[in-house]
Amino acid sequence: MSAVDPVAAIPHSRRGDRWREHGFRIALLSCLGIAIGMLGVLLYEVGKDGLGAVNADFLTSFASANPQRAGIQAALMGTLWLMAVCIVFIVPVGVASAVYLEEYADSRRWWNRLIEVNIQNLAAVPSIVYGILGLAFLVRGPLSLGRVVLAGGLTLGLLVLPVVIIASREAIRAVPTSIREGAMALGATQWQTISRQVLPAAVPGMATGTILALSRAIGETAPLILVGAATFVAFNPSGLTDSFTALPLQIFSWLSQPQAEFKTRAAGAIVVLFALLLAMNAVAIWLRNRFERKW
Amino acid sequence: MEAASTTIAAGGVEALGLGATRRRHGERLIRLALFGAAAVSILTTVGIVASLLGETVRFFREVPVVDFLTGTEWSPLFSDPKFGVLPLVNGTLLISAIALLVAIPLGLGAAVYLSEYARPGVRRVVKPTLEILAGVPTVVFGFFALTFFTPDVLRGVFGLDIQIFNALSAGIVMGIMVLPTIASISEDAMTAVPGALREGAYGLGASRRQVSVRVVFPAALSGIVAAVVLGASRVVGETVIALIAAGSLPNTGIRVGESYETMTAFIAATGKGDIPTGSLEYKTIFAVGMLLFVSTLLLNLLSIRFVRRFREVYE
Numbered sequence: 257m258s259a260v261d262p263v264a265a266i267p268h269s270r271r272g273d274r275w276r277e278h279g280f281r282i283a284l285l286s287c288l289g290i291a292i293g294m295l296g297v298l299l300y301e302v303g304k305d306g307l308g309a310v311n312a313d314f315l316t317s318f319a320s321a322n323p324q325r326a327g328i329q330a331a332l333m334g335t336l337w338l339m340a341v342c343i344v345f346i347v348p349v350g351v352a353s354a355v356y357l358e359e360y361a362d363s364r365r366w367w368n369r370l371i372e373v374n375i376q377n378l379a380a381v382p383s384i385v386y387g388i389l390g391l392a393f394l395v396r397g398p399l400s401l402g403r404v405v406l407a408g409g410l411t412l413g414l415l416v417l418p419v420v421i422i423a424s425r426e427a428i429r430a431v432p433t434s435i436r437e438g439a440m441a442l443g444a445t446q447w448q449t450i451s452r453q454v455l456p457a458a459v460p461g462m463a464t465g466t467i468l469a470l471s472r473a474i475g476e477t478a479p480l481i482l483v484g485a486a487t488f489v490a491f492n493p494s495g496l497t498d499s500f501t502a503l504p505l506q507i508f509s510w511l512s513q514p515q516a517e518f519k520t521r522a523a524g525a526i527v528v529l530f531a532l533l534l535a536m537n538a539v540a541i542w543l544r545n546r547f548e549r550k551w
Numbered sequence: 552m553e554a555a556s557t558t559i560a561a562g563g564v565e566a567l568g569l570g571a572t573r574r575r576h577g578e579r580l581i582r583l584a585l586f587g588a589a590a591v592s593i594l595t596t597v598g599i600v601a602s603l604l605g606e607t608v609r610f611f612r613e614v615p616v617v618d619f620l621t622g623t624e625w626s627p628l629f630s631d632p633k634f635g636v637l638p639l640v641n642g643t644l645l646i647s648a649i650a651l652l653v654a655i656p657l658g659l660g661a662a663v664y665l666s667e668y669a670r671p672g673v674r675r676v677v678k679p680t681l682e683i684l685a686g687v688p689t690v691v692f693g694f695f696a697l698t699f700f701t702p703d704v705l706r707g708v709f710g711l712d713i714q715i716f717n718a719l720s721a722g723i724v725m726g727i728m729v730l731p732t733i734a735s736i737s738e739d740a741m742t743a744v745p746g747a748l749r750e751g752a753y754g755l756g757a758s759r760r761q762v763s764v765r766v767v768f769p770a771a772l773s774g775i776v777a778a779v780v781l782g783a784s785r786v787v788g789e790t791v792i793a794l795i796a797a798g799s800l801p802n803t804g805i806r807v808g809e810s811y812e813t814m815t816a817f818i819a820a821t822g823k824g825d826i827p828t829g830s831l832e833y834k835t836i837f838a839v840g841m842l843l844f845v846s847t848l849l850l851n852l853l854s855i856r857f858v859r860r861f862r863e864v865y866e
Contacts, residue, residue, distance in 0.1 A: 273758065280760040284668060287660025288677065291734070294727045295684045301699045302691065352588030360582055361589070373855070375592050380781065380851040381844065382788025384815050385599060387822065388840045392602035396828050414595050421592070447581045475688030478790035478815070482822040504690045504791075511694060511795055519698050526691050533686065 302526050309524025318490040319506070323517030328525050331506035333492040334405070335474050335532070338502055341409020342416070342473050343466070349413075350420030350469075351455075351462060357421070358428040359450055379418035386415040387482030395483050406496040407483050412476060416469040423465020427458040460547035467540040471533050477504035503529045603844055606837030613831055619838065625801035625812075627821075627835045638801035639839060642718070642811035646793055647786045649722025649807065650729060654782055657726070658733030659775065665734070666741035667763045678735070685731035693795030696724035701796065713808030716798025722807070725792050733782040740774020741767050777857035784850035788843065790815035814843045 317327025353375075361368040390411030394401050401407045431454050439449040480502055488509075489501040501509075503525055510522040611619070614634045622635015661681070665674050701720040705711045713719060744767050752766045768775070790813075798810035799820050812820075818836050826832045 277758050277760050280763075281664075281668060284660045284664035287657045288664050290657055291661050291684065291727070291730050292677070292680055295680065295687075297699075298687065298691070298695050301695060305698070349588045349591050352585045353592065356582075356585035356589040360585060371589050371593060374596050376855055377848065377851055378592055378595060380784055380847065380854070381599065382785075382790070382815065382847055384788065384790045384818050385603075385840060385844050385847075388818065388836060389595070389599050389602055391822055392606070392837070393598055397602070417592065417595070445575060445578055447578050471686065475686075475690070477688065477690040478819055481790075481819045504688055507690050507694065508791065508795070511690075511697060519694075522694055523698075526694060529688065529691075533688075537686070 302523055302530070304523075305520050306523030306525075306527035309520050310527050314521075314524055315528070319488055319501070320490075323513075323515055323521055326510075326518070326521050328503065328506055328528060330489045330492055331501050331503045331525065332528065334408075334489070334500035334502040334505075337405045337493050337500060338409045338412060339470055339474060341406060341496065342413045342470060345410060345413035346417055346420045346469060347466060350417055350466070351424050353417075353421045354424030354428055354462075355450060355455070358425050359446070359454070375418045375421055379422065382478075383415055383476055384478040384482070386411055387479030389414070390479060390483040401497065403483060403499050404497045405493050405500045408480055408500060408502070409496075411479050411483050412473040415476065415479060416473045419469040419472060420462075420466055423468065424458070424462040427461025427465065428454060430461060431457045457549065460543050460549075464540045464544045467536050467543070471536045471540075474502070475504060475529065475533065477508050480505045481508065503532075599844065603837050603841045606834045607841045610831070610834035610838040613834075614838075623803060625817075627832055632831070634835065636814075636839065636842065638803050639812055639814045639817055640842075641803050642793075642797070642801070643787055643813040643815070645805055645807070645811055646718050646722045646725060646797060646813055647783065649719060650725035650786045651779070651783060653723050653726025654730045654733050654786075655779055658730045658778075658782070659737055661730070661734040662738040662741060662775075663763050663768070666738050667759065667767060678738075681731045681734060684727075685735070687728075689728060689789060689791045690795070692724050692728045693792045696720045696792060696796035700724055711808060714798075714810055716796065716800070716810040717808050718797050718811045719807040721793050721795075721797035721811075724796060725786055725789055728789070728792065729782045729785050732785060733778045736778035736781065737771065737775040740771040740778065743774070744770045773857045773860040777854045780850050780854040780857065784847045784854065787850065788815060788847050790819050794819050814839050818843070 313325075314327045315332065316329050317325055318330050320326040353371075357368070357371065361371070363369060363372070390407055393399060394407040394410055395403055399407075435453050435457065436449050439453045440446070444452070484500065484502060484505045489499060491498075493500045507522045507525045507529070510518040510525065619634050619636050621637065622633060623637050624633035624635045625638045626633045665677060669677065697715075697720075700723065701713070701715060701717065705713060705717075705720055711719075748766055748770055749762050752762045757766070793811075793813040794816040797813065797816065799812045799816055800810040801817075802809055802811045818839055821832060822836050
């Protein structure tokens with residue numbers, strides 16, 4: 257970037273410059289202010305409509321055509337089931353991928369470079385496209401599972417897998433090479449070094465990344481519209497092959513109803529979703545602060 | 552650097568003749584299993600491309616490619632169906648343009664403030680707050696657009712005569728959604744500009760505004776472009792806000808007060824029901840999905856290229 261010539265970039269000072277400086281600063285500050293303000297208004301709007309709707313009945317009732325009695329039990333249980341499937345899928349696959357890429361892969365080989373570029377690209381594929389993948393391969397097509405918990409969980413898992421891999425790689429990279437060299441000098445094999453030295457040291461970072469990935473997964477709506485259940489589910493899933501609904505899906509379906517009371521129900525479900533996300537993020541931050549090591 | 556240390560760890564010992572005398576099959580098996588896990592991501596891509604390509608090809612056997620790409624009428628569910636995708640492209644482009652008109656100036660303004668003006672204490676508080684905004688699920692933004700922004704702000708405060716489902720509200724709220732992404736990545740690019748460039752300019756008597764606009768901004772340009780392109784890709788691929796707030800009327804032109812259907816909203820609205828596998832309606836999901844996937848892929852590749860350029864310069 258030698259294109260920036262500092263001398264040419266600075267004109268002689270003119271009158272009115274001070275005002276221009278001031279105006280510029282205020283303009284920048286209001287950009288930031290609008291962004292933060294929008295977050296404030298959004299939280300206020302959700303809270304205003306939603307906080308009143310959340311009570312024990314709301315949490316324990318099932319969906320209903322009567323907005324007064326409609327609750328989120330099935331959606332909440334569905335979301336928890338999806339999270340469980342997601343964890344079981346993304347933790348082993350994500351961590352193993354990260355270990356391979358950081359500890360084994362020779363980045364001069366084309367197939368390893370392909371994996372890296374591919375993960376970068378997957379991270380930015382629109383979520384609805386993962387929905388199409390789930391619809392074509394899991395719900396119908398080769399596996400034909402139907403619109404069930406397993407299909408939903410795996411679709412969300414594939415969607416957030418790149419996030420887990422990228423976070424785990426960073427955690428593994430943060431473990432100093434001297435630890436590996438020390439272990440190997442004592443005669444440990446490469447896998448012994450990784451499993452007994454590198455991975456334990458990287459667990460906090462990987463756990464934080466996984467929780468953040470999960471919190472992204474449970475907020476996703478678009479892929480679940482394609483692989484999720486019919487919007488009216490009045491029972492809890494009791495297994496991997498049961499149909500399900502989930503919190504974002506329930507919110508979406510209530511928003512599509514014409515009656516205004518359902519909008520209040522949607523706001524209530526958003527409050528519960530926020531509470532869940534807040535709890536998960538709090539755990540992630542606590543993990544990071546409690547176990548993070550500076551080498 | 553990374554690669555070098557890995558090779559030393561992996562093969563250097565053997566090279567010195569100090570390696571294990573016995574072949575360890577367990578070690579090779581583990582390596583293979585780990586490679587298998589890493590290959591899942593490749594299989595995902597293959598799966599996406601295969602699922603899209605197969606049905607898309609079958610779709611084009613029934614509907615000519617030219618009709619699809621140049622037709623101006625989209626009514627796949629009518630008894631006399633028309634498969635011109637341009638109205639959906641129109642909807643996507645219109646809403647994305649509105650979103651970027653909101654997100655680019657606000658995002659870059661916020662980034663310049665955080666990188667060049669804010670004290671470290673302020674930055675430590677504000678950046679995580681912006682990240683909260685980035686973590687809000689999109690269905691919540693949809694709620695916000697439909698129940699607050701359209702009725703209370705656009706109709707109420709500004710007195711606009713607009714439909715309840717409209718491109719303007721969806722676009723503006725989508726812009727707010729993507730603002731933190733653009734702000735955060737371009738702020739990283741600006742922070743990565745070496746201090747010496749700023750100090751040089753200050754030493755010559757430049758003001759803070761001049762340093763920001765004429766030194767830092769151009770020096771960070773490739774990172775900023777990468778941020779904007781990534782933001783554009785996210786906006787084009789965003790489904791739920793468009794579906795909830797902009798409705799599902801295939802529409803043409805730039806009448807921002809009217810309902811528009813985006814490519815993503817069509818996929819979601821059609822895939823929601825139980826259309827039979829193999830029917831022409833089912834295949835339209837994949838044809839439109841293919842178009843969406845290819846356009847976001849091009850944007851992502853472009854963004855990755857720009858990121859590489861700005862890394863090459865300073866790292």
